Amino acid sequence: PHTIYYGGNHLFKSTDRGDNWEVLGEDLTTKAERDKQQIFGKPVDTTTLSRHDGVVAWPCITAIAESPVKAGVLWVGTDDGNVQMSRDGGKTWSNVVSHVMGAPKGGYVSRLEPSHTDAGTVYVSFDNHRSADYGIYIFRSTNYGDSFQRITNGIPPGAGTVHVIREDPVNPNLLFAGTEFGLFVSFDRGANWRHLKNGLPTVPVFDVQVHPRDHDLILATHGRSVWIMDDISALEQMNDDVLKSDLKLFNGRPGVEWKMANYRGFMGTSNFLAANAPSGVTLDYYSKSAGPARIVVADGSGKEIRTINGRAEAGVINRASWDFRTDPPIPPAGRGGAAAAAAGGGRGGRGGGGRGGRGGAAAGNAEAGAPAQEGGEIQNEFGAAGGEAAAEAGRGGGGGGGGRGGRGGGAPMVDPGDYKVTVTVAGKSDSRMVKVEEDPRVEFSAADRAKRRQAVDTLVSLTKDADAGRRKAVAMTTALTSLTDSWKSPNAPAVPEAIRKAAEDLLVRAKKVAATFEAQGGGRGFGGGGAGPPASYTPPPVTQKITRLMSTIDNYSSAPTRTQLTEIDECSAQLKKGLDEVNALWDDVPKFNKQMADAGVQYFTVNVNAVPAATFGGRGGGQ
Numbered sequence: 001p002h003t004i005y006y007g008g009n010h011l012f013k014s015t016d017r018g019d020n021w022e023v024l025g026e027d028l029t030t031k032a033e034r035d036k037q038q039i040f041g042k043p044v045d046t047t048t049l050s051r052h053d054g055v056v057a058w059p060c061i062t063a064i065a066e067s068p069v070k071a072g073v074l075w076v077g078t079d080d081g082n083v084q085m086s087r088d089g090g091k092t093w094s095n096v097v098s099h100v101m102g103a104p105k106g107g108y109v110s111r112l113e114p115s116h117t118d119a120g121t122v123y124v125s126f127d128n129h130r131s132a133d134y135g136i137y138i139f140r141s142t143n144y145g146d147s148f149q150r151i152t153n154g155i156p157p158g159a160g161t162v163h164v165i166r167e168d169p170v171n172p173n174l175l176f177a178g179t180e181f182g183l184f185v186s187f188d189r190g191a192n193w194r195h196l197k198n199g200l201p202t203v204p205v206f207d208v209q210v211h212p213r214d215h216d217l218i219l220a221t222h223g224r225s226v227w228i229m230d231d232i233s234a235l236e237q238m239n240d241d242v243l244k245s246d247l248k249l250f251n252g253r254p255g256v257e258w259k260m261a262n263y264r265g266f267m268g269t270s271n272f273l274a275a276n277a278p279s280g281v282t283l284d285y286y287s288k289s290a291g292p293a294r295i296v297v298a299d300g301s302g303k304e305i306r307t308i309n310g311r312a313e314a315g316v317i318n319r320a321s322w323d324f325r326t327d328p329p330i331p332p333a334g335r336g337g338a339a340a341a342a343a344g345g346g347r348g349g350r351g352g353g354g355r356g357g358r359g360g361a362a363a364g365n366a367e368a369g370a371p372a373q374e375g376g377e378i379q380n381e382f383g384a385a386g387g388e389a390a391a392e393a394g395r396g397g398g399g400g401g402g403g404r405g406g407r408g409g410g411a412p413m414v415d416p417g418d419y420k421v422t423v424t425v426a427g428k429s430d431s432r433m434v435k436v437e438e439d440p441r442v443e444f445s446a447a448d449r450a451k452r453r454q455a456v457d458t459l460v461s462l463t464k465d466a467d468a469g470r471r472k473a474v475a476m477t478t479a480l481t482s483l484t485d486s487w488k489s490p491n492a493p494a495v496p497e498a499i500r501k502a503a504e505d506l507l508v509r510a511k512k513v514a515a516t517f518e519a520q521g522g523g524r525g526f527g528g529g530g531a532g533p534p535a536s537y538t539p540p541p542v543t544q545k546i547t548r549l550m551s552t553i554d555n556y557s558s559a560p561t562r563t564q565l566t567e568i569d570e571c572s573a574q575l576k577k578g579l580d581e582v583n584a585l586w587d588d589v590p591k592f593n594k595q596m597a598d599a600g601v602q603y604f605t606v607n608v609n610a611v612p613a614a615t616f617g618g619r620g621g622g623q
Contacts, residue, residue, distance in 0.1 A: 007061025011076055011090060024090025029059035029078045030106075054130075055079070063124075065112040068169075070119035073144075077109025083124055085145045096145030103137060103148075104128040111164045117172045120144045123151075123190070125162040125177070138165055138177060140190055151190030159184065159195075166208040171236040176217070178205025183219060187238060200227055215253060230277040234284035234317050247428040248286040249421065250317075254435040255281035257324055257413065259442060259557065280323040281421075281434045289426035290314035297322055298420045305414065312425045322421070324436060325411035329463040332613055410463060410547065412456045412554045415449060439557075448559035455560045458568060459550045462575055466543045469579045470517035471611040472586055477514045479606045480507040496599050506592055509585055516578035517541050518614070542574045543614060 006012040009031075011024045035044060035051075044051045063077035072089035076082075081104070083097040097103060107126040115121035122145065126137035136155045139148040160180025168174035175186040177193065183205050185196040200219070207220035215236065217229040234250040242248045258279065283295060290313055297306040305326040312318050416438045422431040438444060484503050487495050518541050540548075549567055553560050560568075593603040 005064045005066070005074075007064050007076065008057070009060050011061060011064065011074070013090065024074070025086065025093050028061060028076050028084045028093060029082060030080045032059055032080055034058050063109045063112040065114050065122075067114040067119045067122075068116050069114070073114065073119050075112040075114060075122055075124075077112050077124065079108045081106040081109070081126075083109060083112070083145070085122075087144065094145065096141075096148075099141070099145055100124065100139050100148040102150050103139065104131065104133055104135070106131070107133075107137065110162060111166075113165050113167055115167055115172055116169045118142065121172075123165045123167065123175070124148070125165045127161040127163060129161045129180075134161055134180075136162055136179070138162055138190065151186075152193070153191065154186075154193035155179070155184050160204070163204065163206045164208050166210065168210050168232075168236055169212055170210075170215070173239075174236055176208045176210075178208050178219065180204045183208070185235075187235075213253075231282050231284075234286075234319075238286075238317075242286055245286070246288045247423065247425055247430045249423045249430040249432050250284045250286070251432060252282050252284060252434070254437050255322070255324060256437045257416065257439055259439045278321045278323075280321045281436065283320040283322060283421060283423070283434075284317055285312070285320075285423045285425075285430065286317050287312040287425045287428075288314060289428070291426050293318065293320075294424045295320055295322070296422045296424075298422070299414070300417060300419070302420075305419075306411075322434075324413050326414060328411040329460045330410055330467045330613060410550065412460060412550065415453060442557045444557045451559040452553060455553050455565065455568060456550065458572075459546055459553070462546050462568075462571060463543075463550065465579065466517060466546055466575055467614060469575070469582045470514070470543060470614060471608045472606075473510060473514035473517050473582045474611045475606045475608045476582075476585060476589065477507065477510040478611070479604050480510055483604045493601075495601055499596055499599050499601055502592060502595060506585070506588065509581075513578065513581045513585055515541065516574070516581070517543050519544065542571055542578060545571050545574075 002015055002017050004014045004018055006014070006021070009027045009029045011028060012021045013024050014021045037044065039048060039050055042048075059078055059080035061076055062079045063075070065075045067073035067075075072087065074086040074090055076084040076086075076093075078084075081097060082095050083100060083103075084093045085096050086093045104126055107128040108130060109124060110127040111123075111125045113123040115123075121140065121142045124139050124141075128135065128137065134157075136152045136157065136159060138150070138152050138155075140151050141148045155177065159182065162177055162179050164176075164178040166176045166178075168176070173187055173189050175190050176196075177184045177186075181202050181204070183196045183200060184193045186193045201224055203224040204222040205219050206222050209218045209220075210216070210232070211218060215231050215233045217232045219227040219229075221227060231253055233252045237250050260279075285293075287293070291311070293310045293312040295308040295310070296304050297308075298304050306322065307327060308320060308322065310318075310320055414436060416436050419434050419436060420431055421434050422429055480503060484500075484507060486492060487500065487503075519538075545567065549564060549571065553564060589606060596603050
């Protein structure tokens with residue numbers, strides 16, 4: 001990290017971060033004299049108007065690279081067409097440009113890229129547009145520059161000049177080339193190239209980097225800022241064996257349970273903020289068949305804790321995201337809550353899918369046939385959950401995760417550790433282990449984490465019991481209300497007064513029990529509106545208390561407080577009392593139906609399954 005190289009007409013080196021410099025070898029340019037060049041075929045003189053247009057210094061070094069495999073193997077390119085190579089740390093140099101057959105004479109060397117796996121391999125690109133030549137010039141040498149091969153098949157002439165060539169640090173077969181009009185990718189060391197876009201505008205790509213830790217593809221563009229394709233691990237692992245397989249679940253980076261505060265709501269619209277990658281573990285998989293895809297997450301004991309349903313597209317790399325959550329204790333209704341989380345979305349809003357990023361289907365897919373084909377385009381996603389393809393445009397697939405921002409329909413977060421993910425499509429399955437890591441900024445002891453887990457597990461159990469009681473109470477209230485209302489219609493048959501009275505008493509009891517589980521009015525401070533006396537306070541139902549405790553405990557990196565543990569005990573006692581009451585009422589329904597039958601009145605039914613899923617809003621009722 002202390003060594004810096006700097007290029008003029010000589011190459012300079014500092015080993016103390018620029019405090020001191022040494023010159024490595026001779027002048028590495030052609031030593032051409034600027035004042036002796038011709039403009040429009042005529043020598044320049046003191047009256048030439050364009051004599052000093054363009055760069056301040058010419059000729060000089062424009063590209064510098066040292067082999068990451070072998071220290072001291074140096075490569076230098078110049079703006080007057082030289083390609084210099086040294087194998088002894090710059091003591092002696094060899095100009096190998098004459099070995100680059102087809103290179104433009106005097107062409108500007110835009111980039112030199114030594115291989116990450118072989119000291120003798122290097123890639124070089126030329127940009128000759130200053131001489132009205134917009135050709136595509138990319139070459140590869142595997143023998144320290146003794147010979148070069150031109151590798152431009154698949155990049156159309158209209159792609160513009162080449163600004164950068166980059167080899168992936170993990171997979172030497174994977175190359176990226178940035179041109180004046182976009183980005184191109186090769187899966188076979190440059191033998192064939194494909195256009196890589198899907199969200200990336202037509203823009204000059206001046207530099208390309210692959211993050212060595214996160215495997216993100218990072219582009220520096222001219223005029224359109226920085227673009228990122230999140231986690232290209234699937235591209236790095238793409239090969240012919242994958243293309244021949246029925247199903248392949250790619251390895252990926254660990255998921256980190258980042259603890260993020262959202263301050264964006266206070267910034268207005270003055271600041272541009274791009275979308276983050278979806279929170280969770282990214283799951284990329286290739287499927288030869290299209291159809292429903294089932295993703296199952298199991299913990300260390302083998303217990304299945306989460307199921308995500310999506311759809312796989314054939315011949316593409318599909319992307320899904322697991323948001324670190326278990327299945328919700330209460331099955332969601334429709335597409336809200338955890339259902340939305342399972343179907344796609346980025347960070348998620350309150351209750352699951354929420355605002356979402358561009359995860360899941362929105363991330364886009366692409367055919368994975370690139371290594372075996374020539375030309376064409378690859379549609380991958382930049383800026384969100386992309387980087388999941390290895391060939392031509394797809395329509396999207398897989399499922400995403402709800403993310404940290406919401407609660408995923410009441411589903412708690414898992415603890416850091418190792419989990420097994422299995423993807424099944426068309427009867428074929430593939431599995432891999434994924435690692436969930438804690439936010440590295442958080443200090444959380446194992447003892448405190450165990451206390452929090454015990455509290456969360458207790459609340460999950462209470463949530464299930466509370467919802468079962470709520471469904472019974474609401475179903476009975478709904479059925480009895482419909483029954484008594486039907487007796488009030490003009491053409492309704494006569495009902496004995498004793499039966500009416502018994503039904504009304506039963507309905508009053510049902511409403512009273514239902515209030516234990518579900519708010520009967522609006523939230524505190526809502527619904528009254530405007531002037532007037534404040535609404536009277538009604539204690540929240542036990543379901544809302546449990547939900548609040550789940551949210552505060554599950555989303556905080558500490559053991560539950562004494563007050564929270566006391567509230568859990570109080571909720572448990574209140575829930576037991578409510579369940580006893582609702583079960584007693586439930587047992588009275590058959591008795592009342594017998595009473596009605598004995599009186600010749602049509603009995604009624606209670607349908608628990610027709611009760612909609614709970615919606616936890618407000619903090620108590622105002623009446």
